[in-house]
Amino acid sequence: MDIFYFIVQQTMFFAIPLLIVALGGMFAERSGVVNIALEGIMVMGAFTSIFFIHFMQDKMSGQLLLILAVLVAGLTGGIFSLLHAFASINLKADQTISGTALNMFAPAFAIFTARMIQTVQQVQFTDTFFISKVPVLGSIPVIGPLLFRNCYITTYIGIGIAIAAEIVINHTRFGLRLRSCGEHPQAADSVGINVYKIRYAGVVISGVLAGIGGLVFVVPTSTNFNATVAGYGFLALAVLIFGQWRTKRIIFAAFFFGIMKTFASAYSGIPFLKGLPISNEVYKMIPYIATLVILTISSKSSQAPRAEGIPYDKGSR
Amino acid sequence: MKKKHNLLQSKGTSSFFSVIMAIVAGLLFGFVILLISNYKNAFPALITIIKGGFTNGTSGLGQVLYMATPIIMTGLSVGFAFKTGLFNIGASGQFTTGAFVAVYIGIKWTFLPSGIHWIVALLGAIIAGALWGMVPGILKALANVNEVITSIMMNYIGIYLVNMLIVKSIYDPLKNQTESVPKSAIIPRGGLEQLFDVKNMNIGIFIAIFAVILIYIVLSKTTFGYELKACGHSPSASQYAGINDKRNIILSMVIAGALAGLGGGLLYLSGSGKYMQVIDILAPEGFNGISVALLGMSNPIGILFAGLFIAHIKVGGNNIQLYNYSAEIIDIIIAVIIYCGAFSLLFKNLIHKLTRRNKLEKEEGR
Numbered sequence: 232m233d234i235f236y237f238i239v240q241q242t243m244f245f246a247i248p249l250l251i252v253a254l255g256g257m258f259a260e261r262s263g264v265v266n267i268a269l270e271g272i273m274v275m276g277a278f279t280s281i282f283f284i285h286f287m288q289d290k291m292s293g294q295l296l297l298i299l300a301v302l303v304a305g306l307t308g309g310i311f312s313l314l315h316a317f318a319s320i321n322l323k324a325d326q327t328i329s330g331t332a333l334n335m336f337a338p339a340f341a342i343f344t345a346r347m348i349q350t351v352q353q354v355q356f357t358d359t360f361f362i363s364k365v366p367v368l369g370s371i372p373v374i375g376p377l378l379f380r381n382c383y384i385t386t387y388i389g390i391g392i393a394i395a396a397e398i399v400i401n402h403t404r405f406g407l408r409l410r411s412c413g414e415h416p417q418a419a420d421s422v423g424i425n426v427y428k429i430r431y432a433g434v435v436i437s438g439v440l441a442g443i444g445g446l447v448f449v450v451p452t453s454t455n456f457n458a459t460v461a462g463y464g465f466l467a468l469a470v471l472i473f474g475q476w477r478t479k480r481i482i483f484a485a486f487f488f489g490i491m492k493t494f495a496s497a498y499s500g501i502p503f504l505k506g507l508p509i510s511n512e513v514y515k516m517i518p519y520i521a522t523l524v525i526l527t528i529s530s531k532s533s534q535a536p537r538a539e540g541i542p543y544d545k546g547s548r
Numbered sequence: 549m550k551k552k553h554n555l556l557q558s559k560g561t562s563s564f565f566s567v568i569m570a571i572v573a574g575l576l577f578g579f580v581i582l583l584i585s586n587y588k589n590a591f592p593a594l595i596t597i598i599k600g601g602f603t604n605g606t607s608g609l610g611q612v613l614y615m616a617t618p619i620i621m622t623g624l625s626v627g628f629a630f631k632t633g634l635f636n637i638g639a640s641g642q643f644t645t646g647a648f649v650a651v652y653i654g655i656k657w658t659f660l661p662s663g664i665h666w667i668v669a670l671l672g673a674i675i676a677g678a679l680w681g682m683v684p685g686i687l688k689a690l691a692n693v694n695e696v697i698t699s700i701m702m703n704y705i706g707i708y709l710v711n712m713l714i715v716k717s718i719y720d721p722l723k724n725q726t727e728s729v730p731k732s733a734i735i736p737r738g739g740l741e742q743l744f745d746v747k748n749m750n751i752g753i754f755i756a757i758f759a760v761i762l763i764y765i766v767l768s769k770t771t772f773g774y775e776l777k778a779c780g781h782s783p784s785a786s787q788y789a790g791i792n793d794k795r796n797i798i799l800s801m802v803i804a805g806a807l808a809g810l811g812g813g814l815l816y817l818s819g820s821g822k823y824m825q826v827i828d829i830l831a832p833e834g835f836n837g838i839s840v841a842l843l844g845m846s847n848p849i850g851i852l853f854a855g856l857f858i859a860h861i862k863v864g865g866n867n868i869q870l871y872n873y874s875a876e877i878i879d880i881i882i883a884v885i886i887y888c889g890a891f892s893l894l895f896k897n898l899i900h901k902l903t904r905r906n907k908l909e910k911e912e913g914r
Contacts, residue, residue: 267637267696314887322889327635331838332887339879346874347585462830465637465700472697512712515828519701519708523687528691 232424234501236376238490241497243382246489247389248273248448248460252467253474254396255440261400262433262477263413263426263538267330268315269441270464271337275311276442277449278341280304281456284356292359294384297450301388301443308442309435311337316434320427323542334464341458342427353455360384360450385447392440409433413536416543426543441467473522475534487525491518562899563845566892571857572618574885578877585603587870596871597878600864604706610744611870612859613753614820618643620756620855621811624763625681625804627846631767632800633780638699639808640834641706642680646673646809647816647831648710654733654817655718662732669733670755670813675749676801677809680706683912689794695801703830712827734819748820757852759807764848776800778793808834842886858882 252269259266280300287296311333318329342352364370365379378386400406408429411419416426441464448460470488474481495514498504504514575598582590596603601612622639629636650673653665660668678687684698720724740749767773778786779796787793816824840858844850865878 235587313829318887321892322890324893327838328842328890329887331842332883332890334835335879335886336883339876339883343585343874343876346876347823352874401811462704469697469700472694510712512708512715515708516705518706523698523701525706526693526697527687527691530691533692533694535694 236380237497237500238493239377241493242486243386244451244489245492245496246485247386248444248463249394249467249470250482250485251389251447252323252441252444252464253470253485254392255437255444255469256467257396257400257437257474257476257478257481258409258433258440259437260433260471260539261413261536262409262430262543263416263543264316264319264430264434264534265330265540266312266315266325266437266441267327267468268312268333268435268464269437269444269467270460270462271334272308272311272438272441273340273445273448273460273464273467274337275445275456276304276308277426277445277456277460278337278354279307280442280446281354281356281449282345285354288357288359292357294360297360297384300446301385304397304442304446305439308438308440308445310438311442312434312438313431315438316431319542320430320434323544326540326542338458341388341456345458353457355455358454359452361394375469383447383451385450388443389447392443393478393482394463399547400478405429405432410536412543414539416538420543420545426545430543459480472535473526476536488518488522491521494518504540562896563850563892565899566895567843567845568893569635569895570885570888570891573888574881574883577884578881581880582873582879586872589873593868593871593873596867597861597864599865600860600862603864603867605745605774607710607745610740610749610865611863612856613708613744613861614746614748614818614858616855616863617752617756617818618811618833619836619840619858620852621759621814622808622833623840623844623851623855624756624759624837624848625677625808625811626837627841627844627848627851628763628767628807629800629804630778630841631780632796633783633912634685634797634800634810636681636684636699636801636804637696637838638684638702638834639682639804639811639837640830640832641699641703642677642805642808643812643831643834643837644824645680645706645812646677646704647812648713649673649676649809650733650813651729651816651824652713652718654729655727658730658732660732665732666735666817668737669817670810672808673813675809677812678806679807680809681801681803682798683848685798685805689797695813703834707828707830710824710827714824714826720823723823723827724827727815728823729819731819733817735814735817748818750818752814752818755810756855759810760848760852763803763807767848782888808837811837812889817913824838826829839882839886842889843882843888 252273256266282302283303284296284300313469315329315333319326345352345354360383363380364381367377369375384528408424412426412429420426445460448463449456470481470484474484493503495518498514553816579594580589582593601608602914618825622643625639626636650669653669653672680702683702684695687693687698688695696733714726720727735750735752737749738751776796779793783793840851840854862878865875869875
């Protein structure tokens with residue numbers, strides 16, 4: 232049973248950042264803007280918020296600091312994503328252009344700034360955020376050790392974001408408008424919806440979530456930030472497509488991938504896997520191969536937003 | 549006068565102008581960052597960046613050509629797929645598998661005579677890259693799986709598989725990298741090392757230029773290239789016209805993969821002391837290829853110059869470390885340049901408007 236708890240706890244560390252960022256990507260793509268800049272936005276969000284922790288950790292610590300850092304990360308991501316929104320909505324440029332530019336800019340900027348400020352590119356921080364056991368809730372049998380021990384508050388933020396995302400996109404007026412802009416912007420415009428505004432909102436939401444995702448990825452896995460989020464932005468993009476742009480399926484995809492990643496990275500801690508004569512690298516490949524296989528079987532009918540990636544031009548109605 | 553108008557209005561010229569404007573904007577932005585971080589050396593540093601490969605005589609130029617070779621190939625790979633309406637974000641994995649097969653053949657197939665050995669190794673790289681590109685192509689054509697996600701997956705599968713195979717076959721455990729490639733598999737220098745005074749130099753750059761020309765001819769002078777571009781513009785229209793779009797998607801990805809794979813071979817058979825490391829990091833050359841393709845506007849000739857330009861200012865970036873700036877400023881500048889490419893539509897419209905206004909005024913004056 233302990234192994235089972237261990238797997239679930241580990242899965243959270245991998246799945247939650249993927250989930251948050253993929254949900255962010257969903258908001259952008261369902262409004263009609265492809266956001267391949269998720270990776271870069273994650274790096275920027277992680278960079279500013281870890282820097283924030285680095286400077287503030289003498290004055291405060293624990294959950295308050297982490298929550299403030301989450302806000303900083305979200306704010307950075309939101310602002311940074313405006314660049315992508317401007318290029319792909321106002322300038323009607325190919326959306327891979329600004330995405331690629333942002334992905335290239337972010338790590339270079341993080342390294343350059345860190346070196347200029349503190350001469351080394353790694354930004355150190357002390358992890359005062361780990362919760363070994365949530366009071367009261369952690370004592371509940373089964374559920375306690377499963378969800379409320381050895382965790383970070385970011386796990387619950389992630390779950391909260393998932394619930395909020397499902398409600399916003401499927402059960403609010405804004406969500407309906409957002410989806411209509413991604414499916415048929417001309418029709419949306421004809422009934423008085425401001426397509427540009429909605430698409431801006433979609434991209435900025437994706438930026439905020441990707442920024443937070445960057446921080447959420449770094450905090451449990453490391454004690455310094457080295458200008459990289461290890462390709463998680465691209466993986467989140469994959470999770471988004473794997474999840475067919477739908478909240479529930481994205482949640483499933485993120486956790487599927489998280490579990491696979493857990494087996495890959497922690498198989499030596501899982502007795503029945505450790506005994507098998509399979510090399511380390513094969514375990515690392517399994518999550519990606521499994522995703523490929525599942526996609527091949529399930530992807531015949533893609534549910535991508537129809538107007539995804541096509542700049543909306545008012546004149547060409 | 550009329551001729552000049554035509555020149556200004558032609559697509560190529562306005563693209564060229566917008567690229568130049570973007571480069572100027574990128575350099576200005578870089579200059580501002582240099583000023584902010586340390587204003588004293590900002591100006592000489594900017595000059596060093598612009599001078600780039602021209603700083604250290606011929607050795608600087610040789611360095612540019614050496615650095616440009618792999619990114620021209622990955623740029624060509626990404627650009628070629630773009631032309632067919634596919635986003636090949638998997639150039640990184642194709643590059644890595646190509647590099648591995650080239651190095652493997654280089655180390656293990658020493659029974660080959662020395663004039664042929666390196667050619668076989670490069671052919672191996674092409675085939676490996678092609679296979680790696682073929683998987684997303686087939687999945688896209690037959691199972692309708694988005695090529696972006698499959699390419700990303702293939703990148704990771706590629707890096708882990710290659711790491712595993714290196715450790716099993718051609719591993720140097722002391723340095724955590726591959727063994728060194730014997731001389732017969734190193735790409736011939738062709739006397740360039742004397743001409744450029746760099747020992748890294750070899751005829752790899754000519755192979756890359758040859759690939760550029762080949763792709764240019766395929767895209768603009770053959771029916772096959774026309775079909776590929778038609779699929780990129782409008783899949784349904786080309787289907788209606790009787791073009792086999794499934795076959796073209798697969799072929800396009802195969803060719804894109806082959807180009808990236810060849811890039812990997814060219815880099816690691818250059819005998820420059822660069823070895824394939826056993827680390828879990830995707831090859832950056834693949835992602836740089838996206839930048840090169842965008843800057844070159846997916847045009848093979850444009851990609852050649854974009855690759856050379858990026859290599860040029862990267863060499864400049866290495867040189868500004870003398871002034872205590874970090875070389876990452878170059879990536880910032882390149883990012884801004886690519887971002888400004890998004891303005892190209894705006895530039896084009898502006899140029900179009902200006903030239904039209906001129907014309908109208910003239911006609912009125914007459």
